[in-house]
Amino acid sequence: DAMVIQNPRYQVTQFGKPVTLSCSQTLNHNVMYWYQQKSSQAPKLLFHYYDKDFNNEADTPDNFQSRRPNTSFCFLDIRSPGLGDAAMYLCATSPEIGGGEQYFGPGTRLTVT
Amino acid sequence: GENVEQHPSTLSVQEGDSAVIKCTYSDSASNYFPWYKQELGKGPQLIIDIRSNVGEKKDQRIAVTLNKTAKHFSLHITETQPEDSAVYFCAASKRNRDDKIIFGKGTRLHILP
Numbered sequence: 001d002a003m004v005i006q007n008p009r010y011q012v013t014q015f016g017k018p019v020t021l022s023c024s025q026t027l028n029h030n031v032m033y034w035y036q037q038k039s040s041q042a043p044k045l046l047f048h049y050y051d052k053d054f055n056n057e058a059d060t061p062d063n064f065q066s067r068r069p070n071t072s073f074c075f076l077d078i079r080s081p082g083l084g085d086a087a088m089y090l091c092a093t094s095p096e097i098g099g100g101e102q103y104f105g106p107g108t109r110l111t112v113t
Numbered sequence: 114g115e116n117v118e119q120h121p122s123t124l125s126v127q128e129g130d131s132a133v134i135k136c137t138y139s140d141s142a143s144n145y146f147p148w149y150k151q152e153l154g155k156g157p158q159l160i161i162d163i164r165s166n167v168g169e170k171k172d173q174r175i176a177v178t179l180n181k182t183a184k185h186f187s188l189h190i191t192e193t194q195p196e197d198s199a200v201y202f203c204a205a206s207k208r209n210r211d212d213k214i215i216f217g218k219g220t221r222l223h224i225l226p
Contacts, residue, residue: 004156006156040219041218041219042202042216042217042218042219043157043202043216045213048213050210090156090157092156096208097210098206098207098208098209098210098212098213099145099206099207099208099209099212099213099214100145100206100208101147101159101162102147102159102214103159104149104156104157104158105156106154106155106156107154107155107156109154
């Protein structure tokens with residue numbers, strides 16, 4: 001089945017220790033998104049790629065970086081995680097740019113100790 | 114920018130009864146309105162969407178209605194079942210290159226036995 005896969009599902013890191021979350025997709029979609037979701041809140045968009053074009057939301061902290069080496073994979077790097085970065089990180093894909101239907105992965109739950 | 118208001122924040126209904134969740138949006142240029150269901154520990158799943166050129170769309174037990182004049186849209190779930198218990202997010206977008214989907218804050222739906 002075509003899908004969006006995120007690894008790991010649960011990640012524990014220490015305060016200030018860099019961490020990388022990964023996302024892969026078999027849908028062959030051009031657009032990939034990274035969202036941060038905190039408890040009882042809506043997903044908050046961090047950035048997105050349209051093919052290799054990278055778009056950063058204005059309020060995404062510099063601490064968050066992303067890489068998309070090819071169509072299938074996208075990575076979220078958190079350079080120096082703080083306690084406030086503990087959240088669910090969601091990857092999503094879309095066949096078209098500009099707020100069309102999005103398909104989410106299961107998420108990675110990040111804990112910062 | 115677009116703002117999406119969602120009500121209620123929590124909804125409890127008896128199994129077998131209907132549930133209605135309402136959203137309003139601010140930007141009259143928005144033309145795409147998806148609904149996502151998020152179960153505990155999972156990513157949001159697109160369950161139904163509607164474009165601004167139609168007023169109603171139905172898929173089995175779920176339906177969405179759109180009133181462009183009033184700028185509001187609603188999700189209707191009939192004959193609710195225990196597996197309908199989840200958080201539901203409405204969203205809106207303009208589906209152009211520079212746009213993104215704007216989520217409501219979510220409704221936690223409890224189906225009571």
